[in-house]
Amino acid sequence: MTVINTSPLHRSISDRSARITIWGAGFIGLSAATAFVQEGFRCSVVDVNASRVRCINAGTVPLPGFEDRVHLDPQALRDGRLRAVSPDDTDALDAQIHLICVNTERGGKAFRDPLQAVLKAIGSAHRADRELLVSIESTVSVRWLDLVLPLLTGATGVVGTGIHLATAPRRDWLLDPEMNLRSLPRVVGTLNPASQPLVTELYGTVSDVVHMTGDWTRAALSKSVENLYRYVDLVLTNQLAEAYPDLDMAEVFRLAGTKWNVPTLHPSIGIGGYCIPLSPHYAGDGLLGEGQLPLVDSALNWDATHSSRVAQWLTSKFDGPIGILGVSYAPDVLLPQGSPTLALAAALSARGADVRLHDPFLSTEEVIALGEGARALRWPEDLASVRTLVIATPHTAYAKLPDHLSALNDPPTVIDSLGRMRDVLAGTKVRYVEMGTPALWAEHDPALVNGTSGSDATR
Numbered sequence: 001m002t003v004i005n006t007s008p009l010h011r012s013i014s015d016r017s018a019r020i021t022i023w024g025a026g027f028i029g030l031s032a033a034t035a036f037v038q039e040g041f042r043c044s045v046v047d048v049n050a051s052r053v054r055c056i057n058a059g060t061v062p063l064p065g066f067e068d069r070v071h072l073d074p075q076a077l078r079d080g081r082l083r084a085v086s087p088d089d090t091d092a093l094d095a096q097i098h099l100i101c102v103n104t105e106r107g108g109k110a111f112r113d114p115l116q117a118v119l120k121a122i123g124s125a126h127r128a129d130r131e132l133l134v135s136i137e138s139t140v141s142v143r144w145l146d147l148v149l150p151l152l153t154g155a156t157g158v159v160g161t162g163i164h165l166a167t168a169p170r171r172d173w174l175l176d177p178e179m180n181l182r183s184l185p186r187v188v189g190t191l192n193p194a195s196q197p198l199v200t201e202l203y204g205t206v207s208d209v210v211h212m213t214g215d216w217t218r219a220a221l222s223k224s225v226e227n228l229y230r231y232v233d234l235v236l237t238n239q240l241a242e243a244y245p246d247l248d249m250a251e252v253f254r255l256a257g258t259k260w261n262v263p264t265l266h267p268s269i270g271i272g273g274y275c276i277p278l279s280p281h282y283a284g285d286g287l288l289g290e291g292q293l294p295l296v297d298s299a300l301n302w303d304a305t306h307s308s309r310v311a312q313w314l315t316s317k318f319d320g321p322i323g324i325l326g327v328s329y330a331p332d333v334l335l336p337q338g339s340p341t342l343a344l345a346a347a348l349s350a351r352g353a354d355v356r357l358h359d360p361f362l363s364t365e366e367v368i369a370l371g372e373g374a375r376a377l378r379w380p381e382d383l384a385s386v387r388t389l390v391i392a393t394p395h396t397a398y399a400k401l402p403d404h405l406s407a408l409n410d411p412p413t414v415i416d417s418l419g420r421m422r423d424v425l426a427g428t429k430v431r432y433v434e435m436g437t438p439a440l441w442a443e444h445d446p447a448l449v450n451g452t453s454g455s456d457a458t459r
């Protein structure tokens with residue numbers, strides 16, 4: 001049976017006359033905006049951050065490291081098909097399609113204030129005689145969805161002729177340009193089944209495959225569940241590495257990963273970012289600590305002390321000062337949120353260690369501001385002044401590390417969190433320890449530490 005949709009909003013999507021307002025000019029909002037503009041829509045990107053707004057309008061991507069990943073079409077900026085504005089912009093508020101891409105994390109915790117502020121703003125401008133589509137692309141707890149309609153409709157509670165509500169979580173992998181909005185299957189759900197044709201048509205313009213579900217709660221939850229699988233696996237990976245200190249667990253994980261349905265994971269100094277470590281808090285909102293997700297509770301409890309244990313091992317086995325390369329949790333971009341480096345630096349500083357941090361995307365002042373007691377390490381000239389060097393983030397900027405270390409008479413011992421420098425450093429004169437291999441965890445391997453085992457990194 002052919003369904004003829006007569007909704008004016010649906011028709012405006014089909015003929016591209018619909019204006020789209022996108023809330024949040026981070027990677028998610030900007031990449032959505034540029035994709036919809038490319039498909040012929042007019043987009044306003046709203047942000048409370050005035051400097052991001054200014055940068056975008058000047059044609060600059062305001063996200064360090066993302067300059068090549070987001071294409072701001074200069075012509076679209078000139079003719080107003082793409083513009084960045086502040087939240088009080090009346091034209092942006094007046095649009096009938098609103099995509100919410102604001103941050104939902106703060107200080108390592110799920111945080112819903114920006115979402116609530118945006119919903120209130122959209123609601124205050126909504127006219128009950130017009131259709132409205134609000135789609136939440138940010139990662140959310142499904143419990144927050146109960147707040148959406150009351151916040152949109154305010155005290156009146158009047159839903160009007162047609163409020164279409166959707167969740168359309170994002171799953172881009174920003175390190176791989178091939179895994180993007182267009183290529184990755186998009187999970188989308190609506191509150192009301194009647195909204196499905198319109199919402200499917202909208203997202204079908206920018207994503208090749210749209211998996212539409214009849215329930216927006218399911219779509220939202222699928223996002224945190226897919227990340228939760230990964231979180232629990234990664235915690236288990238770190239646990240196994242610690243439980244088998246005498247085995248090369250990095251190789252065990254590589255071997256296990258040769259099975260068709262097992263990913264190859266690597267132990268590390270910690271699980272970073274604002275997606276995977278936050279997933280227990282979104283998926284387990286209201287359930288954690290209640291005995292309903294005991295595996296997740298246990299993983300969270302163990303993981304909360306992981307950086308302290310790593311700090312303890314480092315300070316008991318390796319000399320200080322300790323340098324750490326990479327604050328951003330992902331390479332080649334500036335993403336310090338949920339940085340395992342910062343957690344480790346705090347744990348090392350708490351043990352009295354002399355810690356020095358470097359990240360190519362942060363100035364000395366920014367490193368000191370973030371570093372919780374750590375000092376800044378100047379790259380590459382300060383490499384000689386540390387005795388232990390942790391490679392936390394394999395930024396391309398560190399490609400010459402083997403040359404710099406080889407040029408030193410007595411290079412620091414390298415602790416490689418992810419084993420990315422194994423092939424170039426193992427076997428050189430640099431003392432090299434890959435996390436998850438016996439060298440890091442073994443009690444009796446003085447040859448692999450600087451001088452004596454049991455030395456103190458505070459030295």
Ligand SMILES: NC(=O)c1ccc[n+]([C@@H]2O[C@H](COP(=O)([O-])OP(=O)(O)OC[C@H]3O[C@@H](n4cnc5c(N)ncnc54)[C@H](O)[C@@H]3O)[C@@H](O)[C@H]2O)c1
Nearest residue numbers: 024025026027028047048049102103104114117138139170
């Ligand atoms: N970055 C990713 O790869 C990725 C992947 C999947 C999901 N997500 C999720 O997408 C969401 C956005 O991620 P991001 O990386 O783009 O975040 P971000 O923090 O870089 O950007 C969010 C933007 O929202 C703005 N903002 C906050 N409150 C606002 C308000 N009231 N009005 C207008 N703007 C406001 C902030 O100033 C900021 O510029 C988060 O929920 C995140 O978990 C991100």
